[in-house]
Amino acid sequence: MGKRSTFERRARDFYPTPAEAVTPLLPHLFAGTRYCEPCAGDGALIDHLAAAGHVCASAWDIEPQRADIARHNALHRLIGNIDCFITNPPWDRRTLHPLIAHLSDQHPTWLLFDADWIHTRQSAPFMARLRRVVSVGRVKWIPGSAMTGKDNCAWHLFDKPSAVPAALFGRLAA
Structure with missing residues (x-):
């Protein structure tokens, strides 16, 4: 599950996105953002964003868990006519970095x-793409469990490489 956890990771890093993880992202999206969810799983993130007025133009997963999510590998797809991609991807670096x-x-x-990623050497090849980091903190990934995850999380906004430095947005008061 995490680097300090003894729990076994779920297959394909499938952890549905809880609403509290989406809330910090919302101020960074313009009204009615039209997006693609390329690692959609069970559609939890789509539902949270829809409740905030955003529009999912396309949703994929290699093992979709809902009828409105297409079966595709995000690494083999191209899409136009959207404002952005928004997803909670697998954290495994062999999948994350190519994504x-x-x-x-x-x-x-x-x-x-995980928020710690920006402090590692493996992030260096991607730093020219990083535009924003929006702190989320620790998330309760397993509904009904007593504990949150052991890693702090963040939303990371990537774009085509540029010399523009990334902006960091800390946690907002609850």
Whole structure:
């Protein structure tokens, strides 16, 4: 589940996105954002964004868990006519890193994953793509569990490479 956890990770890093993880992203989206959800799973993120007035133009997953989500591998898809990608991707770096490059070559890309990533050497090849980091904090990934995850999370906005430095947005008061 995390680097400090003894729990086994779920297959394909499938952890549905809880509403409290989406709330910090909302001020960074313009009204009626039209997006694609490329790692849609059970559609939880789509539902949270729809409740905030955003429009999912397309949703995919390699193992969709809902009838309105198409079966596609995001690394093999191209899409036009959207404002951005928004997803809670697998955190496994062998999947995450290619997704950062592939998706952000097409459109601005919001990805929810561990906040510590920006402090590692493995992030260096992607830093020219990073535009914003929006702090989320610890998330309760498993409904009904007593504990939150052990890693702090953040939304990371990636785009085509540029010399523009990333902006960091800390947690807002509850």
